[in-house]
Amino acid sequence: MVHGTSGFRGTRAGVTAGSAPRNQSDSVVGENLPRIRVPYWCAKGHETRLVFVKLPEDQIPIRWDCPKCGLVAVREQGEATMERADDEVFKSHLDYVKERRSSQDAEIVLAGALKRLRARGVLADELLGDT
Numbered sequence: 001m002v003h004g005t006s007g008f009r010g011t012r013a014g015v016t017a018g019s020a021p022r023n024q025s026d027s028v029v030g031e032n033l034p035r036i037r038v039p040y041w042c043a044k045g046h047e048t049r050l051v052f053v054k055l056p057e058d059q060i061p062i063r064w065d066c067p068k069c070g071l072v073a074v075r076e077q078g079e080a081t082m083e084r085a086d087d088e089v090f091k092s093h094l095d096y097v098k099e100r101r102s103s104q105d106a107e108i109v110l111a112g113a114l115k116r117l118r119a120r121g122v123l124a125d126e127l128l129g130d131t
Helices: 093-100 103-119
Strands: 035-041 047-053 063-065 072-074
Touching (some): 035 072
């Protein structure tokens, strides 16, 4: 069942709207904050709908990075451009990781993770083809 509300409180299968979380007593029910759904469109036409707590208009972002292509998405359809300002360079998660770690660091982290997985019996050497 899909609820029309956002995941601010979290949901699980079988929960009805307005019910209290199972791990809290019946006397503790969270306050429902008013929410607003804001659409953003990028130059490629991708639409992203975000849910915010209802804030004054000047506190809702006018731009948002499109999660599909990385271009800048704006709140008015058809007004986005394909180019970013020079001071706004889109970086993926991988770009940020590469800024923090060298290739040698990445190899060390990977080797450690594989060693821990093999020790727990989660990853067999034959699957990697490196034996």
